Amino acid sequence: MRIILIGGGEVGYTLAKALAPNHDLHVIDHNPAAADRFHSLDVRFVLGSGTSAEVLGLGDIESSDLVIACTGLDEVNIIACALAKKLGATKTVCFVSGDDFLESVSGGYSLREHFGVDQTIWPEAQLADAIQRIIAAPGAIDAESFAGGQVRLLEYRLESGSPLTVAPIASLQLPRGAVVVAAKRGDTITIPHGGTHLKPGDKVIVMGRRDAMSAMEARVAPDGRNLRDARRVTIIGGGDVGFRLAQLLDSLDDVSVRMIERDQARGEMLAATLTNALILSGDGTDLELLEMEEIGRSDVLVSVIDNDERNLLASLLGRQLGVTKIITRVSKIANLRLFERVGIDVALSAKGAAVESIVREVEGGKAKVLAVLEEGEAKIFELVVPDDYPATALRDLATPPESIVGTILRHGDAIVPHGNDRIEPGDRLLVFCTDASADLMRTFFTTS
Secondary structure: OEEEEEOOOHHHHHHHHHHHHHOEEEEEEOOHHHHHHHOOOOOEEEEOOOOOHHHHHHOOHHHOOEEEEOOOOHHHHHHHHHHHHHOOOOOEEEEOOOHHHOOOOOOOOHHHHHHOOOEEEOHHHHHHHHHHHHHOOOOOOEEEEEHHHOEEEEEEEOOOOOHHHOOOHHHOOOOOOEEEEEEEEOOEEEOOOOOOOOOOOOEEEEEEEHHHHHHHHHHHOHHHOOOOOOOEEEEEOOOHHHHHHHHHHHOOOOOEEEEEEOOHHHHHHHHHHOOOOEEEEOOOOOHHHHHHOOHHHOOEEEEOOOOHHHHHHHHHHHHHOOOOEEEEEOOOHHHHHHHHHOOOOEEEOHHHHHHHHHHHHHOOOOEEEEEEEHHHOEEEEEEEOOOOOOOEEHHHOOOOOOEEEEEEEEOOEEEOOOOOOEEOOOOEEEEEEEHHHHHHHHOHHHHO
């Protein structure tokens, strides 16, 4: 696929790094210094403005399959997409910084109607949605769902005393319909087998049917105690992410939401808009305020200030006060691992979530990418078994190394398979694999 990226900032670079190995990529940016960071990638850098027809022509705009405008300015992104579409681009994707551009009053997409923008991405909204999914999964540090909610994928960090650490996986008697598809120890992610013995501190990724995943929660918590549902949620920061997250949680009867916002005018708007959430005026990094409001009693603390240093401070204060689950926004993608290493349970990036959504869509074809995990180290693919492929026992299916079939979707049913189960023509397979095996997995049925 021929792709043009307009904007060589953090989002553009991260997208280029993910897409360059498999696609013909051009990057356009007006800043000469931006070119330096792309030298190590197999891309063509074009110096100039993405709103210039001449510059777009240098990027072979007329033969491009996809144009992604991801500068930091909404107006530049919109104009660039409109111009690219007029000059012959097949599809355009526009990054925006608010919901004003997402949907018109009539319910149509105004950017598509008036500017030819095919897809609009608001990273902050995607981040809020991801946080809401994690809050809804007790104890999990990541959560995804597939097949209309029939299949769930949850990631946990194992604590000392967790029942999953007492014996090899084969002896754990996991709920039927759930399977451990991956384990990460340190910086190494692997596909475990029956003899794998998990240890405290490991991350484990489990896939299974919804009912089995609910039963799985009791097998994760130390000492057999149940993982506690999030009843009390504190949000620090009432910007776009915090506001949207509060809206998602505000309508739930069993969740109590408190939000701390230091800008008085913004706080008044939040109080007038949200029905049930309690808005507190103050600084989320003020220890005295956090103690006075008993923030330590929260089940979940979500810090989504648009500043990494203040987010980290607020999160560490919350942990010191006794909050059991900390979710923190990270503005700089490079800081994600740092936040986890200093004790943050879940560190998420709005830009990272947006990049992953594009990669999922672009890396499509017959093997559709459903999820990107662990900062791109692993992927969930959906593969359709060809009509002419013979029925084959799973144990005889020579899938690439570091991959595992987590679920078979057949005639509306979700089957978590064992070695003797067979795949049949027309089945949809949900496959977990490491990034090293992604290319082999993507072409598995076309080369088998």
